Amino acid sequence: MAEAQRNEVPEDVGSDDCLTSYTHIYAPDLLKNQVAFITGGGSGIGLRIAEIFMRHGCDTVIASRNLDKLKEAAKALSAVSGRRCLPMCIDVRQPDTIVAAVEDTLKEFGRIDILINNAAGNFLCPASSLSFNAFKTVLEIDTMGTFNTSKVVYEKWFKEHGGNIVNISATLAYRGQALQVHAGSAKAANDAMTKHLAVEWGPNGVRVNAVAPGPISGTEGFRRLGGSSVEALASFHSIPLQRAGNKTEMAHCTLFLASRASSYMTGAILVADGGAWLTSPNDFSTLLGYWSSEKKRDK
Ligand code: HXC
Ligand code: NAP
Numbered sequence: 001m002a003e004a005q006r007n008e009v010p011e012d013v014g015s016d017d018c019l020t021s022y023t024h025i026y027a028p029d030l031l032k033n034q035v036a037f038i039t040g041g042g043s044g045i046g047l048r049i050a051e052i053f054m055r056h057g058c059d060t061v062i063a064s065r066n067l068d069k070l071k072e073a074a075k076a077l078s079a080v081s082g083r084r085c086l087p088m089c090i091d092v093r094q095p096d097t098i099v100a101a102v103e104d105t106l107k108e109f110g111r112i113d114i115l116i117n118n119a120a121g122n123f124l125c126p127a128s129s130l131s132f133n134a135f136k137t138v139l140e141i142d143t144m145g146t147f148n149t150s151k152v153v154y155e156k157w158f159k160e161h162g163g164n165i166v167n168i169s170a171t172l173a174y175r176g177q178a179l180q181v182h183a184g185s186a187k188a189a190n191d192a193m194t195k196h197l198a199v200e201w202g203p204n205g206v207r208v209n210a211v212a213p214g215p216i217s218g219t220e221g222f223r224r225l226g227g228s229s230v231e232a233l234a235s236f237h238s239i240p241l242q243r244a245g246n247k248t249e250m251a252h253c254t255l256f257l258a259s260r261a262s263s264y265m266t267g268a269i270l271v272a273d274g275g276a277w278l279t280s281p282n283d284f285s286t287l288l289g290y291w292s293s294e295k296k297r298d299k
Contacts, residue, residue: 017049018079024055026256035060035105035113036058037114037116038060038062039149040063044117044166049118050077054085056259060084061087062069071087111161112156112157115164117148119166120141121137121142122224123268138186140186142187146190163207164259167190170187171273180225194269212271212273213272213273214277216247
């Protein structure tokens, strides 16, 4: 990697731990005293978004299914940032759980300024092997989950007070990524939703934008799509920037869209993938071979 490029890459750690050091590139008080509700904030990209937001003065709620994991993450996040982080148990497929968590958030913090729709589920699977329920499950988590959470937060707070929504998307549908009909369809629907809600809720002071990450190292998403074998082979040569992205880079893009730095942006999808979708291989038979060998190994 060229030196100029290397100097641009922010700190990250590969595990679900907080950063051991951090250099601000935005004003440290950019989100001072704001409150962010982050689905899937207990791991991966969502966890780093919570950390970076808290390092910019924000309090957070991290919400997903596994409360033990969330509690541990919340403790670590508060320790590194000095801000409050509340863990809350929700399943984005069940609106009642979201309503309860949003009501608790408003009781505890008195406001919500930012919603990050980050929760998702994914795995590699060719369409012909995907069960009806598998396709439905991913659509329910990624697409219905994003709608459910957005609607609850809008009705309970954003409608009267405005706010910022950032949806975490993906580039899978741009070229019909092999073995990804479920997640690609779900994220394409979310990109449409980003624009529809931007149009309908703009007059209420709500901006709705999305970040579309490429392959991000140290994440469950990357591992599930065969990332570690790609990393081991150091075969990032097909990506224009010649590397995977990191979680802090995704958090910085999300911070931009969630903050006043992007005050005139709504309905936008910010692709943050090192140019990967333009040039990366999308060969059905190669991926099918990889998928079959993984399945054999798992047996
Ligand atoms: C084929 C699978 C499967 C797999 C599950 N199913 N895993 N089918 N291949 N690997 C099928 C099941 O057989 C079942 O169908 C249906 O999917 C529902 O499975 P459950 O296990 O009952 O669902 P649930 O407990 O709700 O779990 C949801 C999940 C799970 C998505 C299946 O993996 C999960 O909770 N994931 C969350 C973490 C995650 O995926 N992180 C990565 C996000 S990254 P049948 O017919 O048998 O009932 C991401 C990256 C995007 O989104 C792009 C990267 C470039
Ligand atoms: P991750 O760590 O597995 O994050 C997904 C989170 O969603 C988990 O914390 C999980 O927590 C939560 N979740 C799953 N199902 C849920 C449900 N039904 N209700 C509530 N929460 C639920 O994976 P990641 O790789 O960081 O992915 C984060 C986001 O980035 C996703 O939107 C993904 O599509 C996107 N993305 C990732 C990559 C990548 O390379 N990693 C690339 C493109 C896009 P619980 O298990 O506790 O519920």
